[in-house]
Amino acid sequence: MERRVFLKSAAIGTLSAGIAASAFGAERHYPVKVDPGLFETINRAKDPSHKTPLEMSHLPVITAPSKVKAGEPFTVEVGIGEKLHPMGPSHWIEYIALNIGNEPAGRIDMQSKGYLKPKAAFTVVLTKEDAPNGKVTLIARQRCNLHGLWESGMDVEVA
Numbered sequence: 070m071e072r073r074v075f076l077k078s079a080a081i082g083t084l085s086a087g088i089a090a091s092a093f094g095a096e097r098h099y100p101v102k103v104d105p106g107l108f109e110t111i112n113r114a115k116d117p118s119h120k121t122p123l124e125m126s127h128l129p130v131i132t133a134p135s136k137v138k139a140g141e142p143f144t145v146e147v148g149i150g151e152k153l154h155p156m157g158p159s160h161w162i163e164y165i166a167l168n169i170g171n172e173p174a175g176r177i178d179m180q181s182k183g184y185l186k187p188k189a190a191f192t193v194v195l196t197k198e199d200a201p202n203g204k205v206t207l208i209a210r211q212r213c214n215l216h217g218l219w220e221s222g223m224d225v226e227v228a
């Protein structure tokens with residue numbers, strides 16, 4: 070086998086084994102059934118007007134002004150789930166992250182002890198350069214130890 074082909078297939082094999090190991094690792098440590106399909110992609114609302122119970126409890130809920138002034142700080146709150154997701158030793162939210170468009174802006178890591186509720190507030194400042202079309206998309210992501218990576222987005226007008 071040519072060296073380049075070997076390295077490419079080894080990298081792909083390692084990546085997919087890592088994703089599968091993550092899902093099955095969770096199942097090994099916790100006596101619950103884990104759907105490995107949830108760990109293969111970024112999960113989003115399939116039909117935002119008819120969310121499934123899993124979507125309702127895992128999609129980040131972004132609270133932010135729909136219109137902001139360039140250069141002025143504003144608060145973006147991200148809560149996990151319409152009713153906040155549980156936090157305990159066998160099932161918890163590992164982190165909440167905020168992207169400004171494709172650019173990672175920040176992330177809050179949480180432990181399973183249950184001291185924290187899965188809700189975070191970020192103070193954000195956007196410039197006109199951040200919004201060449203007058204809008205910026207805020208992307209919030211979270212990772213649940215049993216249900217994988219979830220994402221929601223919200224457009225903010227920058228004036």
Ligand SMILES: [Fe+2]
Pocket residue numbers: 127154160161213214215216
């Ligand atoms: Fe979960």
